[in-house]
Amino acid sequence: MKWKDRDAKWQSFLKSLRNFILFFSMVAFVVTCCMLLFVTNMSAEMGITLTEMDVQKAAKLTLGNTLLISVLFAHIDWVRRKLMVDRPVKRITDAAEKIMQGDFSTRIKPFKSAGGMDGFNAIIDCFNRMTEELSSTETLRTDFIANVSHELKTPLAVIQNYGTMLQKPGLSEEQRLEYAKSITDASRRLASLVTNILKLNKLENQQIFPSVAEYDLGEQLCECLLQFEHEWEKRNIDIETEIAENVTVNADTELLSLVWNNLLSNAFKFTGDGGKVALTLTADENYAIVKVSDTGCGIKPEVGAHIFEKFYQGDTSHSTRGNGLGLALVKRVVDIMRGEISVESVYGSGSTFTVKIRRA
Numbered sequence: 001m002k003w004k005d006r007d008a009k010w011q012s013f014l015k016s017l018r019n020f021i022l023f024f025s026m027v028a029f030v031v032t033c034c035m036l037l038f039v040t041n042m043s044a045e046m047g048i049t050l051t052e053m054d055v056q057k058a059a060k061l062t063l064g065n066t067l068l069i070s071v072l073f074a075h076i077d078w079v080r081r082k083l084m085v086d087r088p089v090k091r092i093t094d095a096a097e098k099i100m101q102g103d104f105s106t107r108i109k110p111f112k113s114a115g116g117m118d119g120f121n122a123i124i125d126c127f128n129r130m131t132e133e134l135s136s137t138e139t140l141r142t143d144f145i146a147n148v149s150h151e152l153k154t155p156l157a158v159i160q161n162y163g164t165m166l167q168k169p170g171l172s173e174e175q176r177l178e179y180a181k182s183i184t185d186a187s188r189r190l191a192s193l194v195t196n197i198l199k200l201n202k203l204e205n206q207q208i209f210p211s212v213a214e215y216d217l218g219e220q221l222c223e224c225l226l227q228f229e230h231e232w233e234k235r236n237i238d239i240e241t242e243i244a245e246n247v248t249v250n251a252d253t254e255l256l257s258l259v260w261n262n263l264l265s266n267a268f269k270f271t272g273d274g275g276k277v278a279l280t281l282t283a284d285e286n287y288a289i290v291k292v293s294d295t296g297c298g299i300k301p302e303v304g305a306h307i308f309e310k311f312y313q314g315d316t317s318h319s320t321r322g323n324g325l326g327l328a329l330v331k332r333v334v335d336i337m338r339g340e341i342s343v344e345s346v347y348g349s350g351s352t353f354t355v356k357i358r359r360a
């Protein structure tokens, strides 16, 4: 402890001692006066005459006793305060100081509930919940930085390597084209990563205000699906659609097309050549229900629990064609639209993503 702190503590101790003595002397004085009044009145009523000596003796005795009792009770109260107030306050302030120094793992042990510590235990409970929240936010932040750095490094390394190779003399036309294509692919991945991070950031910070309009969901789904025509033809993937007519929703077209594009792109990405992708739209009284199914690799239950987390990639064999942000974006958009999203999957057989959006 620093000298300055020690000095301040000593000063405050002296101050409280002075207040203490003043207060109890006053109490003792008042009690003594009352006692003397009472004794003189009583003796007058009983016809006893008190000498000055008697009165002085009684006054001294009463003052002494009152002071003694006061000091005794003050001491008991001091011990009680030390145990019941100072000790928990110190425990809480020590923990708060540790948090200020960046140690978010700090937790305070609650006091045994007997002995009137419920108030402090309530504060400790809030404090522990706050530190838990802080440490999870800190973990998310550090994880996010680590993930972004990792995702940025991979395409950057590809660009660097192929850039160096392109500078070598005597390259054939075929090699030149191949290296240039790799550079273009890697920079496209970088661009998509940055776009996704920015979009997610905007969605999470509520900087995107959905421009809601009523439109035909079936039409939008067909348009999105058609963007993958080249892919399903090239890879001989069977397409099955069942789109109910006149299902309109009140939603942001751009944000919802992000959802369908991501789900369809995953369905094609994780389905082998010759597989099947199905898109259905049905409606009940309140909701439009969209299902995107595939006969791809499926999702293991332990993977399924994390797929909506940022940067999570369950199947790393396809990692070159994604960055684990797609479903995090989808989930955020569905949440903003107050919809629901769920997934059913059988590992090795395929998956079905179901999205429910409120009808217009």
Ligand code: ADP
Pocket: 262, 266, 267, 270, 294, 296, 297, 298, 299, 303, 307, 312, 313, 314, 315, 316, 319, 321, 322, 323, 324, 325, 326, 327, 328, 351
């Ligand atoms: P990315 O596709 O870039 O890896 P996503 O956030 O879109 O990131 O998906 C997260 C993970 O969810 C994927 O890595 C994959 O393991 C799993 N996943 C998503 N869609 C499917 C699907 N249709 N079939 C199998 N696995 C899927």
